[in-house]
Amino acid sequence: MKLVTYRYEEKEAVGVISPCGNYVYPVKDLGFAYDTMNELIDALSGEGLCGLQKAAEAGTEAEIPFEQVELLAPIPVPKQDMICLGINYMAHAEESARYKKEAFGGERPFAVYFSKRIGEAVKPYGEIEGHLDIVERLDYEAELAFVIGKDAKKVEEKDAAGYILGYTVINDVSAREIQTRHKQWYFGKGLDGFTPMGPWIVTADEISFPPKLGIQSRVNGELRQDSNTELLIFDIPHIIHELSQGITLKAGTIIATGTPAGVGMGFDPPKFLKAGDEIACTIEGIGTIKNVVK
Template identity: 35%
Template sequence: MKLLTFINNGDYQLGVVTDQGVLDVASAVRDLPMLSGESIPLTVHEVIDGGDAAVEKLDQFTSQVLEMVSDDSSYLLDEVKLTLGPCVTHPNKIICVGLNYRKHAEETNAAIPQYPILFNKFNNTLTGHGDDIPLPKVTTKVDYEAELVIVIGKTAKYVAKEDALSHVFGYCNVNDLSARDLQMRTQQWLLGKSCDKFSPLGPYLVTADEIGNPNDLDVKCLVNGAVRQHSNTSDMIFYCDEIVSYISQHMTLVPGDIILTGTPEGVVLGYPEDKQVYLKDGDIVTIEIEKLGKLTNRMVTEN
């Protein structure tokens, strides 16, 4: 199942992506109570928290609605006309893995880590596909980072690697934007990673059953249509199951937590200093990961 969040009158609304359009779940539940039966999840976090049972209810409800309405139904929205929010709106934790691709570590002259390098971001960094990203006044070196995101679906503590992926609800794209001058100012990376809207997320949250093996997905980043990053999650140093297991040994992961799994080679920081051209006003950045759609945002000068 492919979910998204759209903004309606200032509120986040749940949408289900179908061949006929995006199902406005709340409107359909309100107007078609005869189909609702048991409670249908109305937000993305209700779906995540409800797990397989909630996904099944929502899937059945979506199928029933599609069977009884026409393609021009008011319940089926044109995705292009929607203002999207982050596909996971209120994660309890945003955990990031640094230097998790071999070629990326090599291009930045960094040692291959023996353990996952973890840091965090905050909810102020979240935004959606299509939103403008302000380039902060305090930096001149904003870099792109295409990354696969793991979305936790079941509480995980001391989970073995073999069982780790059973605790994953799904996956999505993120652009882990990084102000390199702020990031490298101290030994702690947080400042350069946590500026407003530095984690556009989406456009879709895709359930794990549609992804298959997350450790073999094509990853791309394009800036103004030119490919800057092109790799595969198979180049990860620590795979998704290892990451979930490792983090769960040290903290409890809960449904809705998101884990940014690192970026491949091709970032601006990896170029020789005289060839580094950081993001500027008007640049269009697209993150595209196999089976997860395209996440596109425009960079704009901060007012």
């Protein structure tokens, strides 16, 4: 099942893509009277998802042709900052060290966590605000993100799958010189318009666990990143288990799992983004987001 936030006739709403893919079913017409994805996620905790699934399979006469809606980010305004993992593919760890002219020992004993501020997530086919007045080294990062479906506290790895609502695609847009200058990632990755997301949330029942999905990015049609999520150093069960030992992961929490090799800073010379560049991020079984830098 694909959950979407969309705009239709100048109104923003939450819906489900029909099984055939040709229509959007407003969740209000499926018996779920919620205005935002955050509200819907709270309602789906527990057995609510099964009820929505059955309602979507039955359909509704209030269907909207898919081509008539404008897709927004599935969670346009998250409840809190997104939790991200840094250098979580070995090949990306190597290219990152090379860019920073650091020695690379080939070991990652502990996960690197940071938060990414999202004032409003960029719609899946919207524009990336490049902040080119203060950013010269603008970069892209295709990532698999997952959404927590119910509050998670002290979760064992074997139980982690039961806490996932679904998966989406994000582009962790990054200002490399700001990252380097401030020696932390919050500012350089948290600028307004730095989080394209979508095109929807694919519910967890649609994806085998743990996910082994192809992940790619293209810039102006040129393939840059080409990997698979099975190469994560710290996988999703580890992430949920480790974080939940000391942090209650609330329903609706978005966690981005890191990016593979092939980002702009990894090339020699680097291939940073400029105004007008189009970045497409694709994850197998989920979809593609495509955004242009302005």
